[in-house]
Amino acid sequence: MHGLMQQRPLSLPHVFHRAEQLFGHKTIVTATADGEQSVTIAEWAQRTRRLATALDTLGVSADGRVGTFCWNTARHLELYLAAPCTGRVLHTLNIRLFPEQLVYIANHAEDEVVFVDRSLLPVLWPLADKFETVRRYVVIDDGADVPIPDDPRVLDYEELLAAAEPYQGRFRVDDENTAAAMCYTSGTTGNPKGVVYSHRSTLLHSLISLIADGAALSERDVMMPVVPMFHANAWGLPYGALLAGSDIVFPGPNMTPQAILGLIQDHKVTVTGGVPTIWMGALPLLDDYDVSSLRTILCGGSAVPRSLSEAYREKIGLPMLHAWGMTETSPIATMSTARSHHAALDESGRADARARQGQPVPLVELRLVDPDTGEEQPWDDVATGEIQAAGPWIAREYYRGEGGGAQFTKDGWLRTGDVASVDRYGFVRLVDRTKDLVKSGGEWISSVELENEIMAHPKVAEAAVIAIPHEKWVERPLACVVVKPGETVTPEEIIEFLTPRVAKWWLPDAVEFIDEVPKTSVGKFSKKTLRDKFAGYQMAGPEE
Template sequence: MLGLMQDRPLALPHVFHRAEQLFGHRRLITAETSGERVTTVADWAVRVRRLATVLDSLGLSADARVGTFCWNTDRHLELYLAAPCTGRVLHTLNIRLFPEQLVYIVNHAEDEVVFVDRSLLPLLWPLVDKFETVRHIVVIDDGADHEIPSDPRVRDYEELLAAAEPFAGRFTVEEENSAAAMCYTSGTTGNPKGVVYSHRSAVLHSLITLTSDAFALSERDVVLPIVPMFHANAWGIPYGALLAGAELVFPGPNMTPEAIVGQLERHRVTVTGGVPTIWMGVRPLLADHDLSSLRAIICGGSAVPRSLSEAYREAIGIPMLHAWGMTETSPIASVSSRRSHQEAWSEDERADARARQGQPVPFVDLRIADPESGEELPWDDRATGELQAAGPWIAKEYYRGEGGGTQFTQDGWLRTGDVASVDKWGFVRLVDRTKDLVKSGGEWISSVDLENEIMAHPAVAEAAVIAIPHEKWTERPLACVVVKPGQSLTAEELIEFLTPRVAKWWLPDAVEFIDEVPKTSVGKFSKKTLRDKFAGYTLPS
């Protein structure tokens, strides 16, 4: 017996039409070099309809990959809807990739057009002749003064929109499992690998961002997504905010701490999200700004130091909302929101809980398993194993079968590469990435936990721990530490600080003071860069 419900596809046109019909009065605000541009969802929707016509006029194929090389702006949001609502595939390109990686990704995806902000054109244009399938470069003028090449492939975004009639009627996507967007991850070995999101997965993921124990996005919110729109669709925040009817504030090209905190204060932002390094930069400015409107600071991309979260709680009254995921999980898989069983806990115990990656959100299943035998391990907060994920917005394979399926189990779970333990409540605690663990004398040292303890020192701005080969113990930890401006710290002082906080055999064998911890293209600590820098490093005997 079948249910008698209407069979309508879960597809992004619904997100667009809902926003257009119900929330046309809501504002979209974008920071530009010359100030801020303010528009409404109603005016934005007309431009999306014009852009849909433009994609047809450019002669793109029915399922063309539409590349974007853009900052977080309302113009980028136009592409977020116009491409998938016309059956094309939004392909966000990471503006911080090495040129060789960018060329590989564009060619591997077979992009037919790339939309680029004028301020980013100097990064893209030298590579254009290496793009094998790109026929059009559409420049979005964001006020930068970079010269626009005189080339028949180059088109002007505003001129194209002005000449186009708005698409009439309703957008339709009949097959909810058809591709809506794609994003390449460099978090795996070898070449970047393509993760392809379906309309169904994007809609279901958007719904989760509205739930109270996730981000609780609602029409009453003003949302500032600092996480780049080229990074796993900005954690799904743009689609979720449109679905909810929230106002959106975009930072544009100015990602300085001063610009970010200015937008948070000026527009009375209620929800924002970014990686820990962003919030480390903003932290010194908290005392000088009124951020009382904030109800949620979503932080993810890498483990959130307990000391950073607590600094925000002490300064503005709310800690970080710790979330975990990866490109392959669309990306929200777990959120460390407060639960009823924590009400009787001390503030210190709750701070420990907030430092965890949280419970899996609805429809996501998580498990930990022995990486060699595949045996599932208990949720007793003691056993550690590889974290694996399954669910309707979790990747089942990479585009074109790259990687040979090694990151997926035989029963269809994603192998995340994270090592974790889980407590009886289902709260995940990431111990490390499998490649970042330090194996000392047959025992594992969590670089993440050790980094958190180091960053709890009041003079430390950033810290990263890497493994250094050791003749006797196989590996030992090296601490790479950035000291806050105006502060001083010695290796001996740091070790003295750590001694009562970690096991003796966890203490770093050496401390190197550096100017900055290198970052990846999405703002995470680049342990690979540090390992390369300190290759051949000799630990003190």
């Protein structure tokens, strides 16, 4: 016997039409170099309809990849809906990646057009001739004093929209399993790998930001996503805000603590979200701004230090709402909202509970597996194992089958690479990582790639990179270097050698010279031995 319910696809056109029909009077504010720009959702919807038609004018194929190289803005939100609502695939390019990675990603995804904020042209345009499939570059003028290339491939965003008629009628995506967006993760060794989100997965994930034991977005909220829109769809917050009918504030290119706190104060932001480093930078300035409107500060991307969350609780009466996930989980998999069993704890106990990564959100399943034996571990808060995840917005493979399925189990679970313990209520507590990656300011640094670049130095025999705790960035890389016999080299020479080879924020904060890199029984670098050796190591870190 089958149910007799209507078969309507779970797709992003529903998000667009709901926002257009019900919340046209709500506002979207964007901070730009020229000051703030404000549009109503009704005005934004008309612009999005024009953009949908313009994608046809640009000749983007039926399921073509539409690249974006943009800050968090209302115009980026237009692309968030126009591309997938017309059957195309939104491909957000991470503006912080090293140029070679950007070229690889754009070519691997086969982007056909890239929309770029004018302020980011100096980063993107030097790579234009290396992009094999990109035919057009559409410049979004965000007020930056940057020259626009005189090239027939370059178009102006506003001129493009002005020449386009608004798309008429309702958008339709009949197959909810078609791709809506893609984001590449560098959280694994080797080349970045593409995670492809479907309409179904994106819509279901977006609903999670509306649940009570989540961000609980509502029509009464003013939501500001500080987490970049190029990073796992800004945790689904932009789509969630449109579903709920929240007012939206976008910080644009100015991501300084002063600018962010000023927007919270001026627009009475109630819900915001970003990585720990953002809130670390804002902490010393809280007394200078009125942030009493805030009710939720969503924090994730890397483990939230207990001290940071408690500092906010002491300052403004509002601790962090800790969340955990990864690009492959869309990204929200757990949230650490207070539960009834926490009420019996003292304040210190509740602070410990808030510091955990939290309970799996509805529709996400987790299990704890011993990475050596493959046996599932009990949820007793003592046993540890790798977290594996399953659910309707969890990746089942990478784009084009990259990675050979190593991160996915035979029975369809995602290997997250994080080691944790779980208590009987399902609250996750991360204790380690199965892979030796450095997570700095919410972004991954591949220790293997960094080691390979260091070992390319003619005077270096071996090098191992480990993560060292850092007060501001949570983690920073420490390079442990073995010099070839008879050679001498300084830390400054190592950094100078690396500077043109890796992104600036990948550069190690310190270089230590050692006699040899310790090895495991099978000849691999023993990072655990090095971490033990340098436990308590202090690094001042870079100025920016």
